[in-house]
Amino acid sequence: MATGAYARRLHIPGEETYWQRGISACAVCDGAAxxxxxxxxxxxxxxxxxxxxxxxxxRYATKVYLLVRRDKLRASAVMAKRLLNHPKIEVIWNTVVLRSLGDGHLLNRLEIKNVKTQVVSELHVSGLFYAIGHEPATALVRGQVECDDNGYIITKNGGPETNIKGFFAAGDVQDKKWRQAVTSAGSGCMAGL
Known part of the structure; x- marks a missing residue:
């Protein structure tokens, strides 16, 4: 099975209207647009x-706002230091996105809420990028094949074998660490052998 994983979404009002018209789950893929x-x-x-x-x-933006729902980062110390010291990045702590707004064609602002003060405000931005994790596409086999608490298929000893004889898993459906095409291709090759 090599059904992959997909980026988690917020499922906020306006998301469908502005998906790929200002909202994305991949800055590397879409950020230079x-x-x-x-x-x-x-x-x-x-x-x-x-x-x-x-x-x-x-590289492309005049300013980047990082919206963090907590009062601290989960990022590594090295990444946090780079982020917090970058002149173009402003972290907005304790904040969630309530909805995305725009002109009906392109995103131009977000309604955000500070979860500590409950203050709701608008943030004028042309892009919203999700970096909130991935969901493995394993709904088809959950309950039949052994999966971890996050839904990723558990394989044996770093290979493609699962708990069911003759059933193999490859790529992002079982790889929650790397999520790269080259590692998916490698695990697919192992499954084929």
């Missing part, structure tokens, strides 16, 4: 991925 160049952008998350996405976007 003309709709984002020279604009204020935002990233949601607090881990290493959110830090990496924010730092990457500084």
């Amino acid at each position: 003309p709709i984002f160049r020279g604009k204020c952008l935002s990233v949601v998350g607090g881990g290493d991925s959110a830090a990496e996405e924010s730092l990457f976007l500084t």
